[in-house]
Amino acid sequence: MDLQDPQLMRSIIMDHYQYPRNRRECHDHNCKSVHMNSESCIDDIMVFVKVDQGVIKDFCFTGQACTISTASTSILSELVKNKTLAEAKVIVDEYRKMVNLELFDSESLQEAVAFSNIGKQANRIKCALIGWDALSQIIAESEE
């Protein structure tokens, strides 16, 4: 994916904001959920993750959030479905490096590279991480 193509990056973000994937509730009682508020923004989302034998079987979310939060969580939901927790962790780690403007491996991030410049707007980094932080929390709990 060409990170230098602003039109492509913009269309990825807008598409995931206007048509968020996996924005729904999970009623499965095996689902773990985390409520996330961002300090810098007014986002308020609920993330649901179903882990079965170390594999993420479902990732969905509900709530009100800005473009960056909604689109980044939507992209995440597609990226980690059917991944093992270890694989998901690698993806999340690379994404964190990217939003913090460190060197990262774009291979595993796919559409999430649309946020490669978000780190230049420091006040929105937390928005770009809101769903990802929720997943990290759930992964940590699952490993306990």
Next chain:
Amino acid sequence: MFDLDRIRENFPILKTKMSGQPLIYFDNAATTLKPLNVIREVERILSTQSVNIHRGDYQLSYDISNQYEEVRKSVAKFINAQSDEIVFTSGATESLNYVAYGLEHLIEEGDVILTTHTDHASNLLPWFEVAKRKNATIEYFELTPEGRIDLTNLNQQIHNKVKVITLVHVSNVLGYVNPVEEIIELAHQKDICVVLDGAQSVAHLSIDVKKIDVDFLAWSGHKMCSPTGVGVLYGKKTWLDKLRSIKLGGGANAVFDENGNYELKSSPSRFEAGTPAIESTIALKAAIEFLSGVGMDQIHAHETMLKDYFLSKIQHFNHIKVYNLSTDTGIVIFNIDGIFAQDAAAYLSSKGIAVRAGNHCAKLIHHVIGVTETLRASFYLYNTIREVDVLVEVLKEITLEKCVDLYI
């Protein structure tokens, strides 16, 4: 005369830029900018008189103590109260907490605390806690569809179980001036205490506490051009004397002994334990002088003129929805179709315009307007038609694409 150019010259921050654009500050309901006389007052005290009050066995401390007490007189005059009815706090939030916890001992099981869905967290949460501790109940005034207090059944709403009415004077979201005089008159016939959150009223309207006959009035200095860290709690003397002190310490006590016996000073001193924000408090007097010099009625007229102008310019924009078209003050809340409030605020920021996005700490407001997140533009004495024109132009051409482009 309302001399806008002269007013603006007094606010050095208006000559600065944000995102490379001239700063247009429309977040006055959050806090206000500071005029030169306030800035100089803080500098004067910190440079030449930075000593403590009430400890003065030396000249400097005696002088600063006097200046501190002069502010009490100035604040009292500003709202037509007596000096001993003015308590200095850290802000409206602390003032409102003082009232709720200070009156807790008078609240009994089954009592009702009456408030509104438009109130701010700072007024609701302390009372939620007191109600929980005392098994009291929170009730809300009935509202008209546009979100104003419905006066038709006022007598039933203010029923015999109501012990305290605590409400916002001017809503920080809807900008409506609540009909407090009618409410207070009826409440007093039933011996009910009335507390007003004046965070958005005292800085914008002329207030006469004797005329409206309110029992407590709370507000912040920083929303009326003073520095942060100082607020006021006005309480009628009879009510202040019933209020328990929730913050004890130096300055508030007259005597104490090793057995734990202590006696507090009389109000207002018994509420002011600890060293206060001395320079902020003294600068509050400068802020009052500045605003009084312009005139509170003129300030209100200027704000509502800007609000009317703004509404007239955006009312034909199909992509903008305003939630408080009949607002009485300079507060307008709105949304842009398809653009989340925070994204729109970030885009406006890139054009040098400061507005607030969110629920504005009035988290029950969605019961009234049907949405949780909005944009809020709030005007003050130094804002201009030209600035409103810039906002209107940006709102005219804003798109989701442009908002997203800030991040790619």
